[in-house]
Amino acid sequence: MIIYKKLRILSWGGISSMAWPAIVSAIASAIALVISGFALFQTHQNREQTKELFEEARKPYxxxxxxxxxxxxxxxxxxxxxxxxxxxxxxxxxxxxxxxxxxxxxxxxxxxxxxxxxxxxxxxxxxxxxxxxxxxxxxxxxxxxxxxxxxxxxxxxxxxxxxxxxxxxxxxxxxxxxxxxxxxxxxxxxxxxxxxxxxx
Structure with a gap:
């Protein structure tokens, strides 16, 4: 009974304090994934623009x-x-x-x-x-x-x-x-x- 009370004191909103590091880690991973995806998208866009500029420079005018x-x-x-x-x-x-x-x-x-x-x-x-x-x-x-x-x-x-x-x-x-x-x-x-x- 005493152990149960201690666990209730350490918990908040139904989530134990031991689960918080995992949640924070998951959120950080998700943010890192979004940033990485955006960086990859920007790199792809820059590569396409560079390719277009190169092709434009090679065109006859x-x-x-x-x-x-x-x-x-x-x-x-x-x-x-x-x-x-x-x-x-x-x-x-x-x-x-x-x-x-x-x-x-x-x-x-x-x-x-x-x-x-x-x-x-x-x-x-x-x-x-x-x-x-x-x-x-x-x-x-x-x-x-x-x-x-x-x-x-x-x-x-x-x-x-x-x-x-x-x-x-x-x-x-x-x-x-x-x-x-x-x-x-x-x-x-x-x-x-x-x-x-x-x-x-």
Missing amino acids: VIAYIQSQQIKKSLFWNLVIKNFGGTGTYITSVKANPSLSGEYIPLKNNPFSAMHHQLIAPGQSYKATIAVSENNTRNRNLPDKIKSLIVEGHSVDKINLSTTAFKLKIDLKDFDGTTHSETFDLDIGSALSLVTFFND
């Missing part, structure tokens, strides 16, 4: 842009296609809308319209002159839209291109067979405003 080149009193406008990515790809077609035409464009649509399966390696670019601006008269042959962009005190005679603004669509095929397209809005008129011309 083909960009088209307008580049100007000053030679004496003339500006040569070049259409440039460059791969800024980490791997090569194939250019399967290049189309301009509206179609480009001018003295410096030998092909029907644009200077790159003959590209049907052309490799472009990382860092490689293709460049072709599509127009020439000359500043030897007082802007007599330019549209008002372009005249307004010319730096005051400077002049450009003409841009011998049928249109100054156009969309360029480039179709690509990667080494794994994946196909995709990139479209760029290009405007020689906008680029013209960034160029300072020689005084007459």
Whole structure:
């Protein structure tokens, strides 16, 4: 009877004091398991993100842009296609809308319209002159839209291109067979405003 009373004094809520260490240990194990699971999940997520970043860095990034080149009193406008990515790809077609035409464009649509399966390696670019601006008269042959962009005190005679603004669509095929397209809005008129011309 005395032993029973002593056990009742040592117990709390029906749990003996001898069971507490086991309960605390079980709770600590459960918490450790949850933390370990979370850490494993985070490690997996980080690994997936690193893999995605690595794959993104290896992708081809083909960009088209307008580049100007000053030679004496003339500006040569070049259409440039460059791969800024980490791997090569194939250019399967290049189309301009509206179609480009001018003295410096030998092909029907644009200077790159003959590209049907052309490799472009990382860092490689293709460049072709599509127009020439000359500043030897007082802007007599330019549209008002372009005249307004010319730096005051400077002049450009003409841009011998049928249109100054156009969309360029480039179709690509990667080494794994994946196909995709990139479209760029290009405007020689906008680029013209960034160029300072020689005084007459």
